Amino acid sequence: MILTANFVKGENTMSLPMAIGGRLVPAVLTALLLFALSAASVQAGALNVVTTTSTMGMLAREIGAERVEVRVLAAPDRDPHYLDARPAFMAALRRADLLVEKGGDLEEGWLPAALTGAANPRLNSGRPGHFRASDFLHLRRSITMDGPNLGHVHGEGNPHFQLDPQRVAAVAAPLAARLGELLPADREAFEDRARMVSARILEHAETVATRLDPGQRFVAYHEDIDYLEEWLPVEIAGYLEPLPGIPPTARHLRSLADSLRDGPEGVVLHAVYQPARGAEFLAAEIGWSRQALPMEPPANGGLEDYLELMQVWAAAFQAGE
Numbered sequence: 001m002i003l004t005a006n007f008v009k010g011e012n013t014m015s016l017p018m019a020i021g022g023r024l025v026p027a028v029l030t031a032l033l034l035f036a037l038s039a040a041s042v043q044a045g046a047l048n049v050v051t052t053t054s055t056m057g058m059l060a061r062e063i064g065a066e067r068v069e070v071r072v073l074a075a076p077d078r079d080p081h082y083l084d085a086r087p088a089f090m091a092a093l094r095r096a097d098l099l100v101e102k103g104g105d106l107e108e109g110w111l112p113a114a115l116t117g118a119a120n121p122r123l124n125s126g127r128p129g130h131f132r133a134s135d136f137l138h139l140r141r142s143i144t145m146d147g148p149n150l151g152h153v154h155g156e157g158n159p160h161f162q163l164d165p166q167r168v169a170a171v172a173a174p175l176a177a178r179l180g181e182l183l184p185a186d187r188e189a190f191e192d193r194a195r196m197v198s199a200r201i202l203e204h205a206e207t208v209a210t211r212l213d214p215g216q217r218f219v220a221y222h223e224d225i226d227y228l229e230e231w232l233p234v235e236i237a238g239y240l241e242p243l244p245g246i247p248p249t250a251r252h253l254r255s256l257a258d259s260l261r262d263g264p265e266g267v268v269l270h271a272v273y274q275p276a277r278g279a280e281f282l283a284a285e286i287g288w289s290r291q292a293l294p295m296e297p298p299a300n301g302g303l304e305d306y307l308e309l310m311q312v313w314a315a316a317f318q319a320g321e
C-alpha cells in the first residue's frame with residue numbers, strides 16, 4: 001500500500017524495483033520505461049468523448065473501450081432538463097473530440113450555452129463531432145406535441161428514452177458508426193462491440209419483462225417513466241404533472257385520485273430528483289405504493305450497471321404487488 005502511494009505521487013523512485021524484489025537490472029528498467037511510453041501514446045490517440053447523460057456515457061465507454069476517454073456532464077441524480085451551463089462543462093466540451101447528447105430538446109436549457117462557451121468547432125451541429133441520439137430513434141409521442149404547451153416542451157417527442165432498453169440498444173450501432181468515422185482504423189471493433197452491447201441489453205430486457213405479472217398500472221410524475229410501458233407488461237395510468245414541466249396541483253391530484261380509486265391497484269413512481277410530495281399524497285389517497293426511481297446508471301458506469309438499473313425499474317412493480 002505504502003509503496004503504491006509513493007509511486008503514484010512520484011516521490012520514491014526506488015519503489016518500482018523494490019516492489020518486485022529489488023532484482024531489476026537497468027536493461028529491464030529501460031524496457032519497462034519503453035513499454036510505459038508506448039502505452040501512454042495509445043492513450044494519447046484515444047478520443048475525448050463528452051456525453052450529456054450517464055446512459056450515453058455507458059454506451060460510449062462500452063463501444064469505444066480503450067479507444068475513448070469518456071466524461072459525463074449531468075450527474076445521474078440530477079434532472080437533465082434543469083442544469084446550468086457550468087464552466088466545468090465548457091472546459092470539458094472545449095477539449096472534446098465528440099459530444100454525445102440525447103437530443104429531443106432534453107438538453108435545450110443548458111447545452112447550447114455550454115457549447116457557445118466552449119467554442120469548439122469540432123462539436124458544431126452537423127459535424128461528425130456532434131452526435132444526437134434522437135436523430136436515430138423514433139421517440140415516444142409526447143402529450144406536448146398536441147399542445148397547449150405551458151411547461152417545458154417535448155416538441156420532438158419524449159426524450160427520456162434511457163428508460164427503454166430497446167431504444168438504448170438502437171443507439172449502439174449509429175454511435176459505433178460515428179466513432180468509426182472519427183477513428184477509421186477501429187471501425188470494425190466498434191461495430192462488433194455495439195452488436196454485443198445491444199444484444200445483451202435486448203436479451204436482458206426480455207428476461208426482466210417476462211418475470212413480471214402483466215397488466216400492472218402506474219402513475220408517473222413526469223412524461224419520462226412512461227417509457228417502461230414500451231418494454232415491460234405495465235400500463236401508464238396518469239401523470240402527477242398536469243402538463244410536462246408544470247408541478248402537480250391539488251386540483252389535478254384530486255381528479256387523478258378520483259379516476260384511479262376504483263380501478264385495479266398500481267404504483268406511483270417518480271424520479272429520485274422529482275419532489276415526493278404529490279406522489280405521497282396520491283398514493284395515500286388511493287392506497288397505492290410509491291417509489292422513487294434512479295433514472296441513470298452511475299456516472300462512470302458500464303453495461304452491467306445499466307442492466308442492473310433495468311432490474312431496479314422492474315422491481316418497482318414487484319414491490320407494488
Ligand SMILES: [Zn+2]
Binds near residue numbers: 081159222223224244
Ligand atoms: Zn422531460
